Amino acid sequence: MSIQTVSTQPYSDQKPGTSGLRKKVKVFQQSNYLENFVQSIFDSLEGYQNETLVVGGDGRYYNRQAIQIILKMAAANGFGRVLVGQGGILSTPAASCVIRKNSAFGGIILSASHNPGGPDEDFGIKYNTGNGGPAPEGVTDAIYARSQTITEYKILDAADIDLDRIATHSLGHTTVEVIDSVTDYGALMETLFDFSQIKQLLSSGNFRFCMDSLHAVTGPYAKALFERRLNAPAGTVVNGEPLEDFGGGHPDPNLVYAHDLVEVMFGDNAPDFGAASDGDGDRNMVLGSNFFVTPSDSLAILAANATLVPGYRNGLAGIARSMPTSQAPDRVAEKLGIDCFETPTGWKFFGNLLDAGKATLCGEESFGTGSNHIREKDGLWAVLFWLNILAVKGQSVEDIVKEHWSTYGRNYYSRHDYEGVESDRANTLISNLRGALSTMPGQTFGPYTVDYADDFAYTDPVDGSVAKNQGVRIGFTDGSRIVYRLSGTGTSGATLRLYVERYEPDATKHNQDTQEALANLIALADELAQIKTLTGRDQPTVIT
Numbered sequence: 001m002s003i004q005t006v007s008t009q010p011y012s013d014q015k016p017g018t019s020g021l022r023k024k025v026k027v028f029q030q031s032n033y034l035e036n037f038v039q040s041i042f043d044s045l046e047g048y049q050n051e052t053l054v055v056g057g058d059g060r061y062y063n064r065q066a067i068q069i070i071l072k073m074a075a076a077n078g079f080g081r082v083l084v085g086q087g088g089i090l091s092t093p094a095a096s097c098v099i100r101k102n103s104a105f106g107g108i109i110l111s112a113s114h115n116p117g118g119p120d121e122d123f124g125i126k127y128n129t130g131n132g133g134p135a136p137e138g139v140t141d142a143i144y145a146r147s148q149t150i151t152e153y154k155i156l157d158a159a160d161i162d163l164d165r166i167a168t169h170s171l172g173h174t175t176v177e178v179i180d181s182v183t184d185y186g187a188l189m190e191t192l193f194d195f196s197q198i199k200q201l202l203s204s205g206n207f208r209f210c211m212d213s214l215h216a217v218t219g220p221y222a223k224a225l226f227e228r229r230l231n232a233p234a235g236t237v238v239n240g241e242p243l244e245d246f247g248g249g250h251p252d253p254n255l256v257y258a259h260d261l262v263e264v265m266f267g268d269n270a271p272d273f274g275a276a277s278d279g280d281g282d283r284n285m286v287l288g289s290n291f292f293v294t295p296s297d298s299l300a301i302l303a304a305n306a307t308l309v310p311g312y313r314n315g316l317a318g319i320a321r322s323m324p325t326s327q328a329p330d331r332v333a334e335k336l337g338i339d340c341f342e343t344p345t346g347w348k349f350f351g352n353l354l355d356a357g358k359a360t361l362c363g364e365e366s367f368g369t370g371s372n373h374i375r376e377k378d379g380l381w382a383v384l385f386w387l388n389i390l391a392v393k394g395q396s397v398e399d400i401v402k403e404h405w406s407t408y409g410r411n412y413y414s415r416h417d418y419e420g421v422e423s424d425r426a427n428t429l430i431s432n433l434r435g436a437l438s439t440m441p442g443q444t445f446g447p448y449t450v451d452y453a454d455d456f457a458y459t460d461p462v463d464g465s466v467a468k469n470q471g472v473r474i475g476f477t478d479g480s481r482i483v484y485r486l487s488g489t490g491t492s493g494a495t496l497r498l499y500v501e502r503y504e505p506d507a508t509k510h511n512q513d514t515q516e517a518l519a520n521l522i523a524l525a526d527e528l529a530q531i532k533t534l535t536g537r538d539q540p541t542v543i544t
């Protein structure tokens with residue numbers, strides 16, 4: 001086995017987005033494309049010689065090939081040990097857990113999250129640091145800079161490792177351990193939640209639960225946890241076999257893409273509780289019988305009920321939410337007398353707050369919820385949190401949410417996505433808005449008067465780093481908000497996201513249809529940004 005040094009040339013398009021480098025599989029299959037990026041990661045790090053690297057992915061097409069390349073490159077570059085999930089599988093939260101538990105130097109996660117998989121679809125790669133979280137911008141900027149000057153990479157000339165058997169191998173001077181994908185993660189979950197109470201609920205015979213893994217990575221985790229350890233009836237987990245193309249579906253747990261689950265949960269004789277998670281297992285959607293819980297409300301409700309759950313019995317240090325997430329969690333934080341941090345979109349912005357002990361729970365409108373137990377959002381953790389609350393309270397999902405609204409008021413909230421818009425048009429829309437911001441405060445539109453209008457900027461309270469241009473916010477004097485931003489995770493064209501929110505304190509007005517309750521603001525959002533005219537679209541592609 002010899003180390004080969006291979007000459008290469010930079011690719012200009014290796015700038016990581018919100019969550020790593022995501023491109024079509026065909027882009028990654030170009031000669032040296034993946035190798036360049038992996039070498040750029042290693043070249044941007046210092047002190048990893050003889051240290052441990054964790055590698056795994058969501059099982060999508062090209063996962064296995066990529067892992068073999070990464071193992072040989074990690075060996076050639078001098079890592080001492082590599083831990084790789086069996087079959088190449090590690091959900092994103094499990095990878096974060098394994099990195100932390102083994103005090104690894106870092107990890108490489110192969111995933112394009114909720115984007116479709118297959119030979120003509122998406123692939124992705126991201127680097128996580130030793131705290132188990134996505135690399136901060138300083139690191140991803142360094143990786144990108146390196147990718148633009150790279151001239152060679154190192155790879156071991158060796159046979160492929162058998163990823164399917166749990167075993168320990170030698171790859172040059174590096175030890176490669178193929179580990180069970182679920183064990184460490186399952187053990188961590190057991191320290192946080194009351195498994196015996198959840199077990200009682202799931203095996204009681206009068207609580208029905210449906211978990212849709214959308215043929216993505218959480219299948220094996222969900223079966224091990226819910227069906228085997230927590231005694232939920234066989235068949236509770238549906239679409240539980242990870243497939244390279246996710247069965248042709250779009251593994252994104254929202255009302256549009258998780259339509260089978262939505263049909264079940266809004267059908268006759270619907271189960272009591274339904275949940276879905278995304279391609280790499282970090283997102284979640286939760287539903288009650290005929291009832292959808294918005295991710296923003298979910299975060300607020302988990303926070304309000306956290307002390308019912310063993311891992312959070314001593315209360316929360318603080319809550320953090322991304323800027324476009326509704327302000328429902330802020331109201332809980334206020335009542336609890338703790339801080340609620342507002343960060344830019346991207347889980348990486350929570351890392352410092354969690355490491356510094358400033359926040360315990362975090363969440364995003366994009367169906368992400370998590371806590372300080374790891375440094376990624378965690379889909380099944382959120383499902384277990386809900387199950388724990390349901391088991392303790394003995395109420396329905398709908399009753400818990402409505403009770404929450406009557407205590408805190410309801411933040412009506414919706415996101416409208418315009419996907420695959422021509423980039424020029426989307427950029428024009430945002431720059432027009434930016435140009436108009438200074439004139440907006442004080443202006444009145446029907447019942448709404450603009451309180452503030454800005455382009456969100458964030459100064460990290462821990463390291464002082466500043467992130468600018470994170471989305472246009474228009475806040476009104478009654479607490480309503482309109483937010484516009486461009487997605488950082490799409491792979492073709494631009495995706496415009498419009499987020500609309502209105503606060504309703506009056507409990508007699510909590511049962512309106514969300515789109516109707518927000519109709520005036522949605523119309524105003526179009527008027528202010530000329531969405532229809534500038535995108536050329538009559539309607540959003542996705543409404544959640």
Ligand code: G6P
Nearest residue numbers: 018019346347364366487488489
């Ligand atoms: C990924 C990130 C999240 C982010 C989401 C949406 O899932 O991990 O932190 O909220 O993408 O990002 P986007 O830029 O597409 O709105």
Ligand code: ZN
Nearest residue numbers: 113278280282
């Ligand atoms: Zn994901």
